[in-house]
Amino acid sequence: MYDKKILKDNLPKRMRYYQGMIDLNILEKGENYKNLKKSFVIFICTFDLFGLGRHVYTFENRCIEDLELPLGDDTTKIILNTKGTLDDVSPEMKKLLNYIDGEAPSDEFTEELEQAVKKVRDNEKWRLDYMTLQMSY
Template sequence: MKKGELYSRLRKTYIIFICTFDPFDKNFTKYTFSSRCHEDCGLSLDDDVYKIFLNTQGDRHQVSKSLANLMDYINNNEPNDDFTRSLQEEVELQRDDDGKRALYMTYNQTLMEMEEKGKIKGREEGRAEGRAELAKAIKKIMENMKLPADKAMEMMGIAKEEYPKYMTLL
């Protein structure tokens, strides 16, 4: 396959992220990226894949009036042109559909449960990492001061009921 043949077969692709914050702290309303090689910035794929980040808080002077209206609509849910009015009508239509509302609520509940499980897992992993780091410090104290494990843990202010957890890590 010759250079460019693969890309001529692919369709132009846009991946759009709508953010209610500025993801890159440059105050742009729109950030557009295309495929570049990380190791050699002069090398690009020319694959017509674009990633666009829309910042609803960005400077409106950089974008078209219709995009500015859309960003304003996302921020305050007040339609201010034909497109945002039609979008508002569709949103209301979807909200009023009981079947879709139930599906959305179930989906939203699933997302919240997944998020909570992720938080719990993250806390557990963080605690395990913290205990491992503390165990390293206990070992250093034991080696440097020639102390038994319980004395080293006592010096570090670890509660006695926590000793068995750290003993398994030493």
């Protein structure tokens, strides 16, 4: 369906693209930039893009010369990694990431999520929309 190497190589720029699309849809032409709200782009990946074993990689814009100086553009990009090995997330988040990675539901939340997924899969219109979306990749 898609080349995983291309997906990995393009992920940072893809996040940048989505950030731009979010901003374009929030602000009207001529509107004050102060009206842009905080925004988050969150990707859940079944691979470790950076190979550091983290479950969570969080990025904000900072000054290269002084990493303590934030740009203050209120944008955050988060990559959640189902293949993380460090003890860096809550047990609940770990169960969610394990579920996303293909394991059976292991708590009430992932069980509810499983039921919601089944409901969507059984909805003919949503399934057609999903298949159409998959063909565009």
